[in-house]
Each structure stands twice: as C-alpha cells, then as structure tokens.
Amino acid sequence: MPRRKLVVLGLLGTRLDAGRNRNRWERWRPTVSLVQHDDLVVDRLELLHAPDRESTELAEVVANDVAHASPETKLVRHEVGFKDAWDFEDVYATLLDFARSYPFDVEKEDYLVHITTGTHVAQICLFLLTETRYFPARLLQTSPARDREDRAPGSYTIIDLDLSRYDGLASRFHKEQIEGQSFLKSGIETKNAAFNALIERIEHVAIASREPVLVTGPTGAGKSKLARRIYELKKARRQVTGEFAEVNCATLRGDAAMSTLFGHKKGAFTGAVIDRAGLLLKAHQGVLFLDEIGELGLDEQAMLLRAIEEKVFFPMGSDRETSSDFQLLCGTNRDLRENVARGEFREDLFARINLWTFRLPALHERPEDIPPNLDFELHRVSKALGTNVTMNREARERFLAFASKWAWAGNFRDFSASVTRMSTLAKGGRITNGEVGAEIDRAKENGGSRTATNAPNDDLLVRVLGADQAGRLDRFDRVQLADVVTVCASSRSLSEAGRELFASSRAERRSVNDADRLRKYLARFGLEFALIRERA
Known part of the structure; x- marks a missing residue:
C-alpha cells in the first residue's frame, strides 16, 4: 500500500x-x-x-x-x-x-x-x-x-x-457533561427519558451559545430555577463574569416597566428623584432573565429587541445611548404565537428569542420523577427546619400513590408546599400516615377532585393542542374537546367524524351540514381536521 x-x-x-x-x-x-x-x-x-x-x-x-x-x-x-x-x-x-x-x-x-x-x-x-x-x-x-x-x-x-x-480525556469531558446536566436538575436523579434528553440539550446549548433562550411551560414548572442554574453553570465555566438579573414582567407597568428594564435619569418622570441603572445594565457581561415575557408591553418589546441586536438602548429621560452586552433568557406560560397573532407580541422579537425554545413539562407529565423529587424536598425542608425529616414506609407509599395521579396545578410550587406542610406538622420529624391523610384531604378540599387523568383522549388532546393551551381550557371545554379530537383522530374524513359526533342531531333532522359544523367548532380552538390526524 x-x-x-x-x-x-x-x-x-x-x-x-x-x-x-x-x-x-x-x-x-x-x-x-x-x-x-x-x-x-x-x-x-x-x-x-x-x-x-x-x-x-x-x-x-x-x-x-x-x-x-x-x-x-x-x-x-x-x-x-x-x-x-x-x-x-x-x-x-x-x-x-x-x-x-x-x-x-x-x-x-x-x-x-x-x-x-x-x-x-x-x-x-x-x-x-x-x-x-x-x-x-x-x-x-x-x-x-x-x-x-x-x-x-x-x-x-x-x-x-x-x-x-484519548479515553481518559473523553471520560473526563463526559463526566463534566453529566455533572453539568445534574447541576441543571439540582442534583435530582430524574428518570423521565424525555426530560433527561431535554436537560441534555439545554446543557449543550447553555455552554455553546450566547443567543437568547426561551423556556416555556406551565406555572411552577421550574423556569426561574432553571434560568438561574443556567447562569451559575455558565459562570462556573467562566463564560460570564457579570451578574444575574431577573424580573417577572407581569409586575411591570407603565413608566415602572421602562425604568426597571432600561433605567432612567433623574427627573425623567414624577418620582424619579435619582438616576437608576436598570436591569439591562446590571446584567452586563452576565444574564438577564425576563420571566413571563409575554406580559411585556409593546413599547418595551421594541426597545428590548434593539438592545438584543445592537447591545444599546436609551434610558428614560436620556439622549445618550447606554451599552450592555448580556445574554437573554426568557420564560413564559403562554403561547407566544397566539399573542403574535392577536397583535399583543411583536413578531420580530418573537423570531429573535425563538432560536432556542425549550418546554418544561408539568409535574403530572413526569410521574416517575415524583419519588426523587420527594427525596429532594425532604432534604430541602430538613435543612430549613434544622431537623432530619423522614417518612415511614406506609406514609411514603400512600403519598406517592396520590401524588402520581394528582394534577398539581401549581406544579413544583404546590408539590414543595405540600411536603413542607407535612414536614412541619410531623412530630419528631417523622411523617406518618396521619400527616399524609390530612394533606390529601386538604388538597381535595381546596382543589376538588383534580386528579391528573391519563385517559387516552386527554393525552391525545395535549398532543394535538399542546400542554400550555390545553391547560388553559375550562374543564367543561377540555372534556368536550378531548372527545371531539378522539373521534376526529379515528375518522377517515371530516364528514365521517361529523356524522358520528352529530348522530343524534341527524336522527332528529336538526343537523344540516355536519362537516361544516365540526369545522367551525374546531376553528374556535385553532384546530383543523388534517392537523389532528397528523399529530394523532
């Protein structure tokens, strides 16, 4: 050769x-x-x-x-x-x-x-x-x-x-990657394959990119905690040297919104008695996290877009530009595409922050991760109370059986509060069947029978509509739409689905055009028959 x-x-x-x-x-x-x-x-x-x-x-x-x-x-x-x-x-x-x-x-x-x-x-x-x-x-x-x-x-x-x-070096870098993913999960050994794959992707992007990251998911899914973890991971890798600045945009209104984000000069508006730097400047060489960015006003959105693209902005009342080089993380529990369609969110800003988008699942979508999260919460509350909190076997099994089927509307916030209540009431730091039973009764009294259904039609509705939009439906609409979607998914045509759904109306000759009636019903939720078939 x-x-x-x-x-x-x-x-x-x-x-x-x-x-x-x-x-x-x-x-x-x-x-x-x-x-x-x-x-x-x-x-x-x-x-x-x-x-x-x-x-x-x-x-x-x-x-x-x-x-x-x-x-x-x-x-x-x-x-x-x-x-x-x-x-x-x-x-x-x-x-x-x-x-x-x-x-x-x-x-x-x-x-x-x-x-x-x-x-x-x-x-x-x-x-x-x-x-x-x-x-x-x-x-x-x-x-x-x-x-x-x-x-x-x-x-x-x-x-x-x-x-x-180089096996040694490859093993070392693999170990660092695993440690980074564990860090983003707060050290919780999660078992949900989809969630672990999501965290792996987030870890890779967090290290490799400085572009904006959009984190979606229901309230309490952990968006704020993840954002801070991303910052801490980047800082540990010496990728940022500045601070972590965060704000919930739902709390910002009027002049306060502009001032909080971009700062102001003395006298810019009534009450502006001193200069204020603003969060964008605070996040220079660091990370800015805007939670519930869908609540931000259109004027603030326009200024934010320029600050992302050109790294400059005008503080309120100033005719001199200020520069800040920061990485933007955003969180929302809304469907920003719907906001864009309604004119409530700028399309160009959405396009800019939608480069890396990750959806955090609700707690009830990860039932296999409830046991390790329970252990994490018990450890957390033990440190807070200054005593070692444990659960006996019977109490643990009963609580896990309940928790895996409960909807947890507030997700990890509700879950954490539940464990905190049981731990605080437990005598000698030992949670028994009594504390668990009282907590289950309390949950049902406050939330009715909000069990997380795993019925096929509800799972299909989430897959077709998306968890965010499905979660915002009234219970009545959710049950009805889930049944309609199930029929559409198993039908060969819109007309066939309409005939099955409106069979009683047809028998009484009150149904004129089943297909058109069904089409209009689906349109109320932004759905089409072909889309349902595709996602099903």
Whole structure:
C-alpha cells in the first residue's frame, strides 16, 4: 500500500526564519527545520507569508534553503495579508478564508498545521481552526535543541485534537457533561427519558451559545430555577463574569416597566428623584432573565429587541445611548404565537428569542420523577427546619400513590408546599400516615377532585393542542374537546367524524351540514381536521 503524502501548512516566521548570510545555517530556523528530520518526511510544505517586499524576499530565501535541505519536498508559497497581525478578528477571518479555499484531499494526504511561527494571535487562530476541522489536520509544534550550539534540527511534537482517541480525556469531558446536566436538575436523579434528553440539550446549548433562550411551560414548572442554574453553570465555566438579573414582567407597568428594564435619569418622570441603572445594565457581561415575557408591553418589546441586536438602548429621560452586552433568557406560560397573532407580541422579537425554545413539562407529565423529587424536598425542608425529616414506609407509599395521579396545578410550587406542610406538622420529624391523610384531604378540599387523568383522549388532546393551551381550557371545554379530537383522530374524513359526533342531531333532522359544523367548532380552538390526524 503506497504511503500517504504528508503536507505541512505554516506561517513564515519573520524573525525566527530570518537570515540571508551563511551564518543562517548555524541557527535554528523553524520552517527550514521541518524538512531536516530523518523521521519526518514532508512531501509538500505550504508556506503562508505577507505580500510585502520584506516578507516576499525572506520567503524566497527560505524556499531555496528548503530545496537545498530536502530536494524531495515541494514548497508552495501563498501570499496571505493581515491588516493587523495582532487583530484577532482580522487574522481569524483571513485564515478561515484560506482554509475554505484550500483543496484538501484527506483521502490521499495527511496534514499537519505548524503552530510555532507567526504571532500568538495567529497561533491561537490556527489552533481553533484545526480544532473545528476547518483544517482537517493535526498540530505540529517544533522547538530548537537545548544546546544552542547544536546544529541539529531540534525536536518536534505532533498533537492530535481528536479527543475520541484519548479515553481518559473523553471520560473526563463526559463526566463534566453529566455533572453539568445534574447541576441543571439540582442534583435530582430524574428518570423521565424525555426530560433527561431535554436537560441534555439545554446543557449543550447553555455552554455553546450566547443567543437568547426561551423556556416555556406551565406555572411552577421550574423556569426561574432553571434560568438561574443556567447562569451559575455558565459562570462556573467562566463564560460570564457579570451578574444575574431577573424580573417577572407581569409586575411591570407603565413608566415602572421602562425604568426597571432600561433605567432612567433623574427627573425623567414624577418620582424619579435619582438616576437608576436598570436591569439591562446590571446584567452586563452576565444574564438577564425576563420571566413571563409575554406580559411585556409593546413599547418595551421594541426597545428590548434593539438592545438584543445592537447591545444599546436609551434610558428614560436620556439622549445618550447606554451599552450592555448580556445574554437573554426568557420564560413564559403562554403561547407566544397566539399573542403574535392577536397583535399583543411583536413578531420580530418573537423570531429573535425563538432560536432556542425549550418546554418544561408539568409535574403530572413526569410521574416517575415524583419519588426523587420527594427525596429532594425532604432534604430541602430538613435543612430549613434544622431537623432530619423522614417518612415511614406506609406514609411514603400512600403519598406517592396520590401524588402520581394528582394534577398539581401549581406544579413544583404546590408539590414543595405540600411536603413542607407535612414536614412541619410531623412530630419528631417523622411523617406518618396521619400527616399524609390530612394533606390529601386538604388538597381535595381546596382543589376538588383534580386528579391528573391519563385517559387516552386527554393525552391525545395535549398532543394535538399542546400542554400550555390545553391547560388553559375550562374543564367543561377540555372534556368536550378531548372527545371531539378522539373521534376526529379515528375518522377517515371530516364528514365521517361529523356524522358520528352529530348522530343524534341527524336522527332528529336538526343537523344540516355536519362537516361544516365540526369545522367551525374546531376553528374556535385553532384546530383543523388534517392537523389532528397528523399529530394523532
């Protein structure tokens, strides 16, 4: 099998490679040394250099010396000009353009990127472009002999950035990923596969992106806690240095909304007796969390959009722009698409914050996660009460049987309050059947018989309509619509579904057009027959 060609790409070292007289052979020159190693056969050397006269002349000297030292090595010169060799953006963009245009042939050739020469900025850019596989190569680092009088070509090290080749490193990074996901879940060992996959995706996005993140889900599902956890995770990874600023937009109205978010100057409105910085400025180099963003006014939405895109805004009463570089996290229990359709939410802002959208499920959608959450709450309340709170076996089994079927309208807020009440009333920190029975009776008295139904028609309604919208339906409408959706899902046509649903009306000749009647009913909830069939 023929040997694959070895190609080295590197920058001309304007200082280390310099030299035109005979004494240059007495010195270690990194580019020339590449071809002087007996165990490193370079078939082609791609030399990048600036287009100015001095660099061009030096490149000619180096090319001749390479040909003298290794006649079998072909040297190809490329003029690559940096406007400023110390400007990261300029150097990276220039090298990226070169990488994209270079005709790599990975089937026939192996590539090394020489990172010994060039400015530190250029070396970093070469590393990043190799790590991201724009250069499908390994890194090559060379160094002179320890004895400067030694005329040997020095030494070299080849670095492979494919971490999958290193089991130890791969295990370490995998462990860090698992730790990050556990951190986002507050250390709770959840068992729901869909929820765990969701947290894995959130962890990846939180580390890799600074774009806005939208977290949806019912009230009490944990949006605020997740937002703070995302911030703490990013801060632990040194991705943010600023503060975490948060506000519930449902509490903001009028001038107070503008002032809270964007700040104000003294005298901007009645009561503005001093300057105020505002949350956007507080979140500079940090994270801003706007909970219930659907409640934000249209004027505030417009200013927020500009602040996200341009990083600037005007505080109230000021004619001077203020800048703030923050990452935006948003939370809502509403369907923002409906708000956009009603003109209550700006379409352009929704498009901007909808890049990464994650829906947190309700507690009753994760019954298998109730036991570990119970353990978490018992540990939390034990610390709060200063005593170790436990449950006997009978009490635990009874509470879990109830909790797995209860609707938990307030989700984790209700669940946490329930455990807190039982723990506080428990004598000696031991929750018994008596405390559990009292809590179940209390829940039923306050919430009627709000058990979480797992009936097929209700599950189908949630799948078709979405949990958020289904959760906002009156109980009467929910039961009726669930039955209608079930019939539609099992019918071959709108007319067939209409005939079944309005059979009594047809028998009494009170039904004129069953299909049209059904179509109009579904339209009240933004549904169509084809959509139901598709999602079912």
